[in-house]
Amino acid sequence: QDSSATAVPYQGAEYLVSTTVGGQKLNLDFDTGSADLWVFSSSLSTASKQGHNVYTASKSSTYKSLSGYTWSIQYADGSGASGTVGTDTVTIGGTTVKNQAVELATKVSSSFVSDGSDGLVGLSFSNINTVQPVQQKTFFDNAKSSLASPLFAAYLPLNANGAYDFGYLDTTKYSGTPVYAAVSSAGGFWEFPSTSYKVGSTVHSTSSSVTGIADTGTTLILMTDAVVSAYYAQVSGAKNTADGYTFPCSATLPSLSFRIGSTSYATIPGKLLNFQVYSGSTCYGSLQSVGGGSQHIYGDVFFNAYYGIFDASQPRFGFAAI
Numbered sequence: 001q002d003s004s005a006t007a008v009p010y011q012g013a014e015y016l017v018s019t020t021v022g023g024q025k026l027n028l029d030f031d032t033g034s035a036d037l038w039v040f041s042s043s044l045s046t047a048s049k050q051g052h053n054v055y056t057a058s059k060s061s062t063y064k065s066l067s068g069y070t071w072s073i074q075y076a077d078g079s080g081a082s083g084t085v086g087t088d089t090v091t092i093g094g095t096t097v098k099n100q101a102v103e104l105a106t107k108v109s110s111s112f113v114s115d116g117s118d119g120l121v122g123l124s125f126s127n128i129n130t131v132q133p134v135q136q137k138t139f140f141d142n143a144k145s146s147l148a149s150p151l152f153a154a155y156l157p158l159n160a161n162g163a164y165d166f167g168y169l170d171t172t173k174y175s176g177t178p179v180y181a182a183v184s185s186a187g188g189f190w191e192f193p194s195t196s197y198k199v200g201s202t203v204h205s206t207s208s209s210v211t212g213i214a215d216t217g218t219t220l221i222l223m224t225d226a227v228v229s230a231y232y233a234q235v236s237g238a239k240n241t242a243d244g245y246t247f248p249c250s251a252t253l254p255s256l257s258f259r260i261g262s263t264s265y266a267t268i269p270g271k272l273l274n275f276q277v278y279s280g281s282t283c284y285g286s287l288q289s290v291g292g293g294s295q296h297i298y299g300d301v302f303f304n305a306y307y308g309i310f311d312a313s314q315p316r317f318g319f320a321a322i
């Protein structure tokens with residue numbers, strides 16, 4: 001049951017997809033950087049429910065509780081949620097999965113209360129799903145046998161409606177021929193080597209252990225401090241503030257390119273590297289530090305430039321300019 005679901009941009013920070021869970025409509029954030037499908041539930045506090053659609057298990061005729069099952073997740077940005085678990089029928093676009101594990105949030109961190117999503121659909125590998133005592137499968141893992149090809153693709157143009165295509169590639173959404181990198185799923189992510197980058201036309205290489213992940217659940221492009229300092233060294237007036245890198249909004253930003261596996265470089269144009277006004281005539285960069293570690297996180301800003309193809313057949317990650 002191949003299908004396409006519209007992804008609507010929300011405040012420049014995420015894309016929301018209308019998803020039906022047990023006949024109830026929710027606006028969910030599709031996250032290729034995690035593996036839990038969780039929803040705001042009627043059991044949340046009144047304060048936490050403010051501004052959100054919530055899922056009420058008792059109103060669904062197809063909901064089944066998984067007695068004694070729990071989940072608890074912490075994301076790299078410090079946000080988190082936890083709760084109980086059941087199964088229900090989940091429909092995204094025209095693709096339906098019966099008996100999908102649906103994780104009901106009884107607690108959510110403040111950033112989820114204030115943002116637009118009514119929950120997340122994890123689309124990374126199921127080996128990092130947090131449900132206990134029995135780990136559960138992602139929507140895509142459950143759906144893939146019903147798809148023409150075991151893949152999905154993310155089309156997330158800047159400030160415009162995008163889409164998630166399940167089971168097929170929509171050639172009207174990209175130009176040229178996609179290039180692919182082999183993916184290692186051991187860490188649960190769509191992860192590949194990413195060992196060289198360019199600031200404008202100047203090539204830099206990193207240690208061979210550096211990797212990247214394709215992560216639609218992260219807004220920005222987060223790279224190691226070596227990359228970030230090399231980039232902003234080329235931006236007059238750039239500052240590393242407590243909130244991250246800022247620069248004069250009048251700055252002309254160089255492009256940033258990076259290898260995905262041994263493919264050609266993916267290039268993010270300077271225009272996409274100015275994320276938003278920070279304060280007055282100071283702007284905030286789309287490229288920020290990932291903090292520690294040697295794993296770059298390629299978030300929505302990457303997908304503003306490329307159609308991202310998540311192909312479980314090898315597995316591999318592909319991209320083509322949009």
Ligand SMILES: O=C(CCCl)NNC1=[NH+]CCN1
Binds near residue numbers: 031034076077215
């Ligand atoms: O947590 C991560 C980074 C994985 Cl290395 N991405 N997914 C996500 N979901 C909500 C905030 N961020």
